[in-house]
Amino acid sequence: MDNVFDYEDIQLIPNKCIVDSRSQCDTSVMLGGHKFKLPVVPANMQTIIDEKIALMLAEEGYFYIMHRFNPETRINFIKDMQSRGLIASISVGVKEEEYAFVEQLAAENLVPEFVTIDIAHGHSNAVIRMIQHLKKHLPASFVIAGNVGTPEAVRELENAGADATKVGIGPGKVCITKIKTGFGTGGWQLAALRWCAKAASKPIIADGGIRTHGDIAKSVRFGATMVMIGSLFAGHEESPGETIEVDGKVVKEYFGSASEFQKGEKKNVEGKKMYVDHKGPLKDTLIEMEQDLQSSISYAGGSKLDAIRTVDYVVVKNSIFNGDKVY
Numbered sequence: 001m002d003n004v005f006d007y008e009d010i011q012l013i014p015n016k017c018i019v020d021s022r023s024q025c026d027t028s029v030m031l032g033g034h035k036f037k038l039p040v041v042p043a044n045m046q047t048i049i050d051e052k053i054a055l056m057l058a059e060e061g062y063f064y065i066m067h068r069f070n071p072e073t074r075i076n077f078i079k080d081m082q083s084r085g086l087i088a089s090i091s092v093g094v095k096e097e098e099y100a101f102v103e104q105l106a107a108e109n110l111v112p113e114f115v116t117i118d119i120a121h122g123h124s125n126a127v128i129r130m131i132q133h134l135k136k137h138l139p140a141s142f143v144i145a146g147n148v149g150t151p152e153a154v155r156e157l158e159n160a161g162a163d164a165t166k167v168g169i170g171p172g173k174v175c176i177t178k179i180k181t182g183f184g185t186g187g188w189q190l191a192a193l194r195w196c197a198k199a200a201s202k203p204i205i206a207d208g209g210i211r212t213h214g215d216i217a218k219s220v221r222f223g224a225t226m227v228m229i230g231s232l233f234a235g236h237e238e239s240p241g242e243t244i245e246v247d248g249k250v251v252k253e254y255f256g257s258a259s260e261f262q263k264g265e266k267k268n269v270e271g272k273k274m275y276v277d278h279k280g281p282l283k284d285t286l287i288e289m290e291q292d293l294q295s296s297i298s299y300a301g302g303s304k305l306d307a308i309r310t311v312d313y314v315v316v317k318n319s320i321f322n323g324d325k326v327y
């Protein structure tokens with residue numbers, strides 16, 4: 001891997017516009033036989049999504065993945081979503097009790113449409129075993145496995161039965177994996193995505209490091225079917241994180257899933273907590289993301305998301321913001 005770059009280092013090159021209005025551009029995407037409004041999914045983290053947000057997203061036609069940090073609520077969650085005619089999309093870990101949970105779902109004929117295996121180091125026998133367990137007991141569920149950062153890992157998880165793989169080790173805003181372990185795709189996440197996507201035969205979900213809406217288009221260009229985002233979704237009115245006031249400014253907490261705050265103990269900590277500005281309603285951000293992506297599609301010279309996948313690009317090495325602040 002010699003040719004490395006990250007989101008900030010890339011500009012996509014425009015093609016002649018074929019639409020008369022950006023509103024004619026279609027940002028929808030298919031995943032697991034379902035159509036979603038945006039190729040974007042809020043991170044399955046406790047300060048990003050809860051049952052209420054999951055319900056809103058599903059009702060409005062967005063993809064969602066519920067986190068796994070209140071494990072005892074998952075059965076009722078699946079029942080509740082499916083009784084409303086909505087998709088059930090949950091997360092699991094790889095510890096012993098998760099095997100029994102999957103068997104319980106099968107025994108009760110509760111089949112989530114999507115199951116995400118949410119593990120830091122997804123290129124592992126533990127994840128391969130869980131993929132196989134899921135495919136044995138819940139063969140109709142679409143299994144997303146991760147996280148990984150190499151083509152070998154993508155191929156191995158796909159061969160084990162994963163329907164999609166999630167790419168991103170350490171590029172997250174509240175991630176300290178890169179600092180504490182020296183490993184990961186932090187600083188070259190976009191190049192890692194490209195490397196992994198070239199090897200993939202199934203959808204790739206780019207996870208972590210998205211700092212602007214333009215980064216969504218860049219992820220699509222470099223092979224993502226879906227983009228998982230934490231920090232940009234933190235701090236909304238509905239966001240589950242605690243709201244506090246600092247020097248007269250209202251902020252909300254955003255913490256890592258491997259942080260001390262999540263784990264309740266200082267053991268194998270690879271995440272931190274931060275406060276982000278209060279941002280108003282989540283729906284406003286989703287609408288702005290859609291409009292920005294519609295604009296990206298128009299610059300790509302098409303009217304559908306796929307137009308972005310083939311545009312030319314240049315590597316401008318950290319100079320695209322020219323020293324300006326992003327906003």
Ligand SMILES: NC(=O)C1=CN([C@@H]2O[C@H](COP(=O)(O)OP(=O)(O)OC[C@H]3O[C@@H](n4cnc5c(N)ncnc54)[C@H](OP(=O)(O)O)[C@@H]3O)[C@@H](O)[C@H]2O)C=CC1
Nearest residue numbers: 093094118119120121147168169170171177257258268270
């Ligand atoms: N995308 C990313 O870059 C990262 C994401 N995270 C997030 O943090 C949360 C916690 O992740 P995780 O610690 O995996 O989940 P868990 O705490 O549920 O650990 C899962 C199991 O995997 C083992 N395990 C964890 N990391 C490793 C490793 N590096 N090598 C061998 N075994 C390992 C754990 O054992 P033991 O604890 O005893 O080692 C445990 O048995 C997840 O939500 C994950 O998405 C965390 C770090 C990086």
Ligand SMILES: Nc1nc2c(ncn2[C@@H]2O[C@H](COP(=O)(O)O)[C@@H](O)[C@H]2O)c(=O)[nH]1
Nearest residue numbers: 043172173175208209230231256257258271
């Ligand atoms: N290394 C860690 N990564 C984490 C942790 N908790 C979540 N994550 C990953 O970050 C992304 C979100 O990234 P963002 O840049 O959009 O904020 C999330 O989806 C996880 O993959 C953690 O504690 N440590």
